[in-house]
Amino acid sequence: MAEPLLELRGLHKAFGALVVTDAVSLTVNPGELHAIIGPNGAGKTTLVHQVSGTLAPDAGQVFFAGQDITALPLARRARLGLARSFQITAVLPGFSVLENVALAVQARAGHSFRFWRPAATEAALNAQAMAALEQVGLASRAAAQAGALSHGEKRQLELAIALAMQPRLLLLDEPLAGAGPEETERLIGILQGLKPHYGMLLVEHDMPAVFALADRISVLVYGQVIASGAPASIRANPAVQAAYLGEDF
Amino acid sequence: MLARLKPHAVPLALFAALALAPLLGFGAGHSLSLLARAIILALSAIGLAVLVGGAGLVSLGHAACMGVGAYAVVMLDAARITDALVVFPVAILAGGLFALLTGAVAIRTSGVNFIMITLAFGQMAFFTAASLSAYGGDDGYTFYGRTSLFGTRLLEDRWFFHYALLLLLLGAWYGGRRLLASRFGRVLRAARENPLRTQALGFSPYPYQLLAYTLAGALGGLAGALLANATEFVAPSFIAWQRSGDLLFMVILGGLGQLHGAILGALAFVLLEEYLAELTPHWRLIFGPLLVLVALYLKGGLLSLPGLLRRG
Ligand SMILES: Nc1ncnc2c1ncn2[C@@H]1O[C@H](COP(=O)(O)OP(=O)(O)OP(=O)(O)O)[C@@H](O)[C@H]1O
Ligand SMILES: [Mg+2]
Numbered sequence A: 001m002a003e004p005l006l007e008l009r010g011l012h013k014a015f016g017a018l019v020v021t022d023a024v025s026l027t028v029n030p031g032e033l034h035a036i037i038g039p040n041g042a043g044k045t046t047l048v049h050q051v052s053g054t055l056a057p058d059a060g061q062v063f064f065a066g067q068d069i070t071a072l073p074l075a076r077r078a079r080l081g082l083a084r085s086f087q088i089t090a091v092l093p094g095f096s097v098l099e100n101v102a103l104a105v106q107a108r109a110g111h112s113f114r115f116w117r118p119a120a121t122e123a124a125l126n127a128q129a130m131a132a133l134e135q136v137g138l139a140s141r142a143a144a145q146a147g148a149l150s151h152g153e154k155r156q157l158e159l160a161i162a163l164a165m166q167p168r169l170l171l172l173d174e175p176l177a178g179a180g181p182e183e184t185e186r187l188i189g190i191l192q193g194l195k196p197h198y199g200m201l202l203v204e205h206d207m208p209a210v211f212a213l214a215d216r217i218s219v220l221v222y223g224q225v226i227a228s229g230a231p232a233s234i235r236a237n238p239a240v241q242a243a244y245l246g247e248d249f
Numbered sequence B: 001m002l003a004r005l006k007p008h009a010v011p012l013a014l015f016a017a018l019a020l021a022p023l024l025g026f027g028a029g030h031s032l033s034l035l036a037r038a039i040i041l042a043l044s045a046i047g048l049a050v051l052v053g054g055a056g057l058v059s060l061g062h063a064a065c066m067g068v069g070a071y072a073v074v075m076l077d078a079a080r081i082t083d084a085l086v087v088f089p090v091a092i093l094a095g096g097l098f099a100l101l102t103g104a105v106a107i108r109t110s111g112v113n114f115i116m117i118t119l120a121f122g123q124m125a126f127f128t129a130a131s132l133s134a135y136g137g138d139d140g141y142t143f144y145g146r147t148s149l150f151g152t153r154l155l156e157d158r159w160f161f162h163y164a165l166l167l168l169l170l171g172a173w174y175g176g177r178r179l180l181a182s183r184f185g186r187v188l189r190a191a192r193e194n195p196l197r198t199q200a201l202g203f204s205p206y207p208y209q210l211l212a213y214t215l216a217g218a219l220g221g222l223a224g225a226l227l228a229n230a231t232e233f234v235a236p237s238f239i240a241w242q243r244s245g246d247l248l249f250m251v252i253l254g255g256l257g258q259l260h261g262a263i264l265g266a267l268a269f270v271l272l273e274e275y276l277a278e279l280t281p282h283w284r285l286i287f288g289p290l291l292v293l294v295a296l297y298l299k300g301g302l303l304s305l306p307g308l309l310r311r312g
Helices: A044-052 A074-080 A097-108 A123-135 A151-164 A181-197 A207-213 A231-236 A238-243 B002-023 B029-055 B062-078 B084-106 B111-131 B158-181 B183-193 B195-200 B205-231 B241-254 B260-279 B283-297 B302-311
Strands: A006-015 A018-028 A033-037 A059-064 A082-085 A169-173 A199-203 A216-221 A224-229
Touching: A006 A044, A018 A033, A018 A044, A018 A059, A018 A199, A018 A224, A033 A044, A033 A207, A044 A074, A044 A082, A044 A169, A044 A199, A074 A082, A074 B195, A082 A151, A097 A123, A097 A151, A097 B183, A123 A151, A123 A181, A151 A169, A151 A181, A181 A199, A181 A207, A207 A231, A216 A231, A216 A238, A224 A231, A224 A238, A231 A238, B002 B029, B002 B158, B002 B260, B029 B062, B029 B158, B029 B183, B029 B205, B029 B241, B029 B260, B062 B084, B062 B111, B062 B205, B062 B241, B084 B111, B084 B205, B111 B241, B158 B183, B158 B205, B158 B260, B183 B195, B183 B205, B195 B205, B241 B260, B241 B283, B241 B302, B260 B283, B260 B302
Parallel strands: A033 A199, A033 A216, A082 A169, A169 A199
Antiparallel strands: A006 A018, A006 A059, A216 A224
C-alpha cells in the first residue's frame, strides 16, 4: 500500500490537568476522506491545531508524506501542502473575496518580496483565484468585501482559499457549521467533487454529511479514539452509540 | 483623464496647496520654516502610516529613527563631512539599521508589548543622545551651516529647500502607495487583519514586517537629517517619546485609511500647534481636549470629515 499522506503517532496534549489529546494515532491516505467525529469538547479542534501547526503536541509525532513535521511552524506546513479551514471563519474581512483567494495563490508563487506592481491587477493571480471561486460556486461574489458575506458564503470562501493553495491535504474543521440547509447541501456537493483529488481530514458534527462523505471515521471522546473504521462498522459500534447516547445516525 | 485623477483628488489638492503656499502668502521666512517642519514631519509620518495603517505595527518609537538620522548629520558635521551625497545616505542607512536591529526584537511581540518595546528602544536612543557630551549632550548641537549639495549652499535657499522637500514627500507618498498595493503590501495588510490566517496560507509575516519596519526607519532617518538641516540644530528632545507620540497622533488625526492622511495629519498638527500657541501660552490646554474629541468623534480621522459633513 502507498505511504499515508498524513500519519499521527501517539499524539498527546494536555491543558493543565485536562488531557485533550490522548495517544491519538491515525492516518489519512492519498485520496481518502477520514472524518473525525465526537461530542463537543472532545478535542477535535485541538487535534486539528496540532496537525496544522498552531499548537505543539506534548508528545508524539506528525508525519506528512513520510516527513516528520512535528517541529515545523504553521507557515512551513502550509507550504508543504497542508491547507486548513477554520471552525470559526477566518477570512480577511477587509479584503475583497477575490483578494482573499488571490493571496492564497500568491503564497504558492514563492516569496512575496515584490514591491512595485499592484497585486490587485495581476491577471495570473486573479485568474487562478477566480477558478477556485468557481469551484465552490462563489464567483459571482468575487468583488464583494469578505466581511459582508453571509455565514454560508464565508464557509464557501474558506474552502476556496484552501483549494487555491493547491494542497495535498485538506484539514477541514466543521466546514458546515452554521450553514443553512441549502448551503449545507451545496457544500456537501462541493466536498463530494473534491474528494478524489485530495486527502482530507474532516471534523464535522453533521452526521448525515459525515456518513455520506467519509471513507473512514474515527470517534474521539475525551481525547481518545474509541473507535475507527468504515462508516458501517462505526454505525454499528455499541461504544459509539453509548458515547452519542441515543443520537440517531 | 480627469476621471482617472478623481480618486486622487485629495492628495493632489494637498500637494498643489503645498506647492503654491510660498506664492500665496506663506513665502516669508517664518512661515516657510513652519511649512518645512510640517513637510518633514509628514515625510516621517508616511513611514509610520505604512506601519500602523498598513502593517498594524503601532510603533511608539518612530522619533528615534529621526533622531538617529539627525545625529548622523551631527557626527558627520563634527568630523567636517557636510557633503549631501555622504550625509543623506548615511542618515538613511543609520535610520534603517536602527530600525532593523530594534525591529528584529520588537516584531517578535505584538499588541501592547510591541508598543512598550518600541517605546523602550526610543528611550534608550534618547538617553544615549543626552549622554553624547561630545555633541552637546542635553544642550544639543548647533550647525554653522547646512549640508552642502555639490559644493553649493543650495539647501540654505529657503525656496529650493521647500521644493526639494515637497519632491521627497511626493516620492515617499507615491512609493508608499505602490508598496502597500504590491504583493509585499498585501502580505502586510493580511497579517494585520489576521496573522493566523496569513500563516496558514504559508506566509511567515516576520520578514515582511521587519522589512517594512526597516524601510520606515530609513525614511525616518532621512526626515531626521532634513529636520537637522531645517532647524540647524539637533538636541535629544528630538527623540523624546513625546515626539513619537506626536507622530503617531498625526497619523491617526489624518486618518489611517489612506496614506495621504499622514500628510493631512502632519499639516494640521503643525498649524494647530503654531496658531494655538499664538493665541495663548496655555495652548496645550486647548490642544489636549481637541485631540480627545478627534479620537472620540472622528474615527476615520480628518480624511473622513468630508463624508461626515455630506451626510450631515
Ligand atoms: N487553549 C486552551 N486552553 C485550555 N483549554 C482549552 C484550550 N483550547 C481548548 N481547551 C479545552 O480543551 C477541550 C477540547 O477543546 P476542542 O476545541 O479541541 O474541542 P472540540 O472537540 O473541537 O469541540 P467542538 O465540537 O465544540 O468544536 C475543551 O474542554 C476546551 O475547553
Ligand atoms: Mg472544535
